[in-house]
Amino acid sequence: MSAVLEIRGLDKRFGGIVVADAIDLTLSAGRVVGLIGPNGAGKTSLFNLVSGIFPADAGTITLDGERIDRLKTHRRAARGLSRTWQNLRLFPSLSVLDNLMVGPRHYPGEKLWRLAFDRGGVRRREAETRRRALDVLERTGLAAVAKTRAADLTFGQQKLVGVARALMNESRCLLLDEPMAGVEGHAYETMQRVVRDVAASGVAVCVVEHNVAFIRDLCDEGVFMFAGKVLARGPVADLIADPRLTELYFGT
Numbered sequence: 523m524s525a526v527l528e529i530r531g532l533d534k535r536f537g538g539i540v541v542a543d544a545i546d547l548t549l550s551a552g553r554v555v556g557l558i559g560p561n562g563a564g565k566t567s568l569f570n571l572v573s574g575i576f577p578a579d580a581g582t583i584t585l586d587g588e589r590i591d592r593l594k595t596h597r598r599a600a601r602g603l604s605r606t607w608q609n610l611r612l613f614p615s616l617s618v619l620d621n622l623m624v625g626p627r628h629y630p631g632e633k634l635w636r637l638a639f640d641r642g643g644v645r646r647r648e649a650e651t652r653r654r655a656l657d658v659l660e661r662t663g664l665a666a667v668a669k670t671r672a673a674d675l676t677f678g679q680q681k682l683v684g685v686a687r688a689l690m691n692e693s694r695c696l697l698l699d700e701p702m703a704g705v706e707g708h709a710y711e712t713m714q715r716v717v718r719d720v721a722a723s724g725v726a727v728c729v730v731e732h733n734v735a736f737i738r739d740l741c742d743e744g745v746f747m748f749a750g751k752v753l754a755r756g757p758v759a760d761l762i763a764d765p766r767l768t769e770l771y772f773g774t
């Protein structure tokens with residue numbers, strides 16, 4: 523089981539609020555780690571630190587053995603780090619397929635000189651991106667709605683599109699921020715299957731989620747955060763059964 527993402531001694535504070543306090547965390551290939559903890563514990567902030575939305579005050583982050591903590595967000599993505607967002611950030615009036623085709627890390631972009639002098643190359647890369655998008659839609663059970671506007675999907679399907687878009691990156695590490703928030707019905711099973719399949723392909727996955735049953739059913743391991751600290755790590759069932767952690771979870 524090889525380490526993909528390694529976080530060491532990560533600190534971050536906003537004025538008096540400590541969002542990360544000496545955090546050490548390793549995510550390994552093929553494993554799904556569930557990050558749980560009460561509101562304000564620092565879970566999303568940890569994803570923001572790892573993906574480079576804001577810089578840490580101290581500590582290191584390595585991806586496949588290389589430091590990424592000083593890189594800009596898009597460079598971290600280019601190294602193989604993907605994430606989803608609590609608020610979906612889809613393009614509502616674009617089709618599902620087009621939502622996937624916008625912005626994967628290998629997408630060539632249409633620089634003016636390319637459009638003028640390398641039209642064959644541009645068309646080829648676009649066709650590759652399209653093939654990949656169709657493959658990802660197949661894997662995520664969204665192929666039937668490829669041409670539907672994102673705005674016309676159920677909320678659960680929109681959440682899946684968010685995950686599908688993150689998969690366009692051929693990531694080494696995938697961070698999922700509350701994939702089940704607001705989702706009901708059979709999207710539960712689909713989301714479980716999709717995340718498991720991603721991990722089985724060798725990706726290191728970390729999921730922040732308040733739906734503890736979802737985390738228990740899905741994850742190989744749980745990590746409990748409180749006030750910017752990792753307080754406990756182990757089987758999710760053990761964390762849920764720990765009265766000290768339950769008190770912290772519900773008592774705040």
Ligand SMILES: Nc1ncnc2c1ncn2[C@@H]1O[C@H](COP(=O)(O)OP(=O)(O)OP(=O)(O)O)[C@@H](O)[C@H]1O
Nearest residue numbers: 536539540541559560561562563564565566567568
């Ligand atoms: N950019 C920021 N500036 C100031 N304070 C921030 C910033 N980002 C997060 N915080 C604060 O850091 C704390 C941790 O927030 P964070 O969103 O990481 O918690 P969380 O565990 O993800 O909570 P939830 O489960 O509610 O999403 C909160 O008190 C939040 O207000």
